Amino acid sequence: MFLNYVPFSKHFHILLSFPNVWYSNLEKKGKFTNLESVTNEVKLMLDPSAVPPPVDPNAAPQRFGAKDVRDLTWKNLMDSYSCTECGRCTSVCPANITGKALSPRKIMMDTRDRLEEVGKNIDMHGPDHDDGKSLLNDYITPEELWACTTCNACVQACPVNIDPLSIIVDMRRYLVMEQSAAPAELNGMFTKIENNGAPWQFSPADRMNWVNQD
Numbered sequence: 001m002f003l004n005y006v007p008f009s010k011h012f013h014i015l016l017s018f019p020n021v022w023y024s025n026l027e028k029k030g031k032f033t034n035l036e037s038v039t040n041e042v043k044l045m046l047d048p049s050a051v052p053p054p055v056d057p058n059a060a061p062q063r064f065g066a067k068d069v070r071d072l073t074w075k076n077l078m079d080s081y082s083c084t085e086c087g088r089c090t091s092v093c094p095a096n097i098t099g100k101a102l103s104p105r106k107i108m109m110d111t112r113d114r115l116e117e118v119g120k121n122i123d124m125h126g127p128d129h130d131d132g133k134s135l136l137n138d139y140i141t142p143e144e145l146w147a148c149t150t151c152n153a154c155v156q157a158c159p160v161n162i163d164p165l166s167i168i169v170d171m172r173r174y175l176v177m178e179q180s181a182a183p184a185e186l187n188g189m190f191t192k193i194e195n196n197g198a199p200w201q202f203s204p205a206d207r208m209n210w211v212n213q214d
């Protein structure tokens with residue numbers, strides 16, 4: 001009876017932990033994914049003779065980053081159902097330890113709760129129903145997202161190789177690229193990179209001035 005109960009209960013993570021570890025991200029910690037569309041734009045800017053990839057005029061506009069669970073990858077969603085809520089990630093998170101609002105454990109639990117809410121909405125109202133809520137703001141606040149130092153300690157500590165950082169980074173992408181809602185400190189850095197090609201406020205022409213200093 002217990003085995004039959006497992007898939008419908010909070011113990012579902014027992015079954016999902018095996019495939020979740022199998023599909024772990026084996027790339028080096030700290031290696032981030034690129035947005036393909038942005039990478040293509042940069043390549044075209046650097047090489048005007050490059051041929052742009054074909055575009056489907058009927059395709060729906062692509063979202064940059066993630067606002068809700070529908071924007072996350074299937075692995076992110078499987079991560080949320082594999083979480084045992086053990087709290088190892090939060091206990092090593094430097095943001096949490098220093099009193100910030102962030103808890104990677106809560107990020108995973110919020111993702112699962114929102115996923116279940118979306119699933120119930122689909123059952124009751126069909127696949128296109130919009131309940132006016134989203135993972136961002138209704139469950140996870142920008143304050144939590146910007147508290148992350150992207151140190152990967154939570155990923156390292158998780159016993160079933162869950163990656164809360166991937167969700168955090170994708171939601172930050174949405175804030176920056178779709179809402180232009182980066183913190184003021186980052187906006188200053190973005191402007192300097194755009195103007196000077198570096199995060200500092202010096203002109204590229206002055207870069208070698210240090211050679212002539214006494």
Ligand code: SF4
Pocket residue numbers: 089092093094095096102103104147148149150151152153154155164165
């Ligand atoms: S990557 Fe972010 S959420 Fe994970 S431990 Fe580091 S600061 Fe905390």
Ligand code: SF4
Pocket residue numbers: 082083084085086087088089090104105108157158159160161162164
């Ligand atoms: S360490 Fe992994 S399993 Fe434990 S609460 Fe964090 S994400 Fe969930």
